[in-house]
Amino acid sequence: MSRLKDLFAVKSSKVLNVYCTAGFPELNSTVTVMQALETNGANIIELGMPYSDPLADGPVIQASGNIALANGMSITVLFEQLKDLRKTVSVPVILMGYMNPVLQYGFENFCSDAAAVGVDGLILPDLPEFEFETSYGEIIKKYGLDFIFLVTPETSEERLRKLDALSTGFLYAVSSSATTGSDKDFNAVEKYLLRLQEMKLENPVLVGFGIKDKATFESASKYTNGAIIGTAFIQALENTNDITGTVKRFLSGIIS
């Protein structure tokens, strides 16, 4: 049984995945944020585990990770916080992070503890497919976790097929060009998403860049199964005194 599979079986369009950083804005706000996300309509929660050197993240998410680390967040602390997660949160939860902290925790321990608290899948952007196929993929499967690969506009068709075959849960479409917004860029994005749609991939596709409001969420969802909001949500959480209210306002602006 997979919560992601179940979700996509009943909802194949406009799936909203929201990224939040564990331990941000406050050390103990992790579950509060997750509960508010579920209450206000998020379909999937992608929970970022902060790392000192996050290669694949932009400056806003990196800064939130630095705050979380300064707050005292670690994988050990996180699993303690998530101990009773499934008593209050029922949507699929994916952990996103980097290999080094996971290796120090112990890769198999990490998978085992993640599965035990009810985590559904992993995104580890710096785990390449060679290492996934030769050593880590089996461990991830053993604990029943989904693994989501990233794809970009530069990913060749052959490679896309391969990453699609290795992924379970969904495929995470990111852009190499972080600067979206202008008309020309939007056309390029649309073309890319259309190409993904026409490939009829095995996994659902969620778009993970440039989504900041209702309009961008809906246009990304036009060709795919939904989208992931990260940076804009982290920005909304910066300097807030009212986490629940902020989450509610933010999500009502996306899926009202």
Add this chain to the structure above:
Amino acid sequence: MMKTETYQHPDLQGYYGDFGGAYIPEMLHRNVAELKSKYVEIMQEDSFQKEFQQLLKDYVGRPTPLFLAERLSKEFGGSIYLKREDLCHTGAHKINNTIGQILLAIRLGKKRIIAVTGAGQRGVATATVCALKGLECIVYMGEKDIERQAPNVARMRMLGAKVVPALSGSKTLKDATNEAIRDWINNPNDTHYIIGSVVGPHPYPDMVARFQSVISEEIRWQLKEKTGSELPTHVVACVGGGSNAAGAFYHFLDELSVQLVAVEAAGHGVHSGLSAATTQLGKPGILHGSKSLLMQTEDGQVIEPHSISAGLDYPGVGPLHANLFTSGRGTFLSATDEEALQAALHVSKTEGIIPALETAHAFAVLGSLNLQPTDVVVLCLSGRGDKDLATYIRELNLVD
């Protein structure tokens, strides 16, 4: 999967024993895959070799001399030869690699070069070759480093490079690296990232080691001319990321009679909390795209290293060196800030050569090698000390 047949080359996936690989996000895949599929082929092309060798000779000033340091030899025993990389154009070995990578970048059709620099040496070596070849050059540098290294910033600007301050995090080298990688992610088609050391995802460690291997290639024939034998008993080099050591060790890696001595920066002392002695303090981990030894907390967060020398101030070490350390093929020693400063002063007064602070760490361990009269030591004098004059003036009280 320990490899015993060679310490020189990684396997096809970029592993030296257990270290190396390419732990990169998909956004970098195309760039790195393109490099991986083409670097060996391009480097072996006749036209590439011809141009590379010509530039090493006429522009860099190679071969660099192998100098018998008689007074140091008398003091420490044995024969101590200095490989004079400090006499290269721009004052250090770094240019061997940047020349190689710019020629490679041109053959890959790249128009734009990005680089990262801490103290500015790598930035200057990159800006130099970009000026030589007329390519756009963007150097990322921590905002704090820009303030601290004004002369090198001026050099880069004079050479036509754009120096971009990294404003995030601690505003130093690590953050500059993050911003350069973001630049590369955002410019996947026309940009080549010149990594200055034997670190980063495969194929960078192997590619940079090959470009720097000219150092040991020359040592072999120069030593033969001087002593009748191509093989010394010891090769000594300082190690931060490890590019000059990789170059000086390269053609001796599989000559098991040659003792390879790598000297790391111990900062205020290996266990002082202010150190860059990666092999002593590090555990296996992943940073900047490869698996190696890494200074990190128990939770796997990277620790900011400390060394008085900016070139050794790195929390990791190249995977080639991590393999030399764990396999026992290499001997890893360390020198503190103070020991390096005193060694720099001593070498200056004894041989009339002011070494870079990085290189001074290598000199600092000569006394601990217990050399025999028959020993032949080659020490890689990786750079000259002009750039460190402000530090020498401050720390050695050279001004009245």
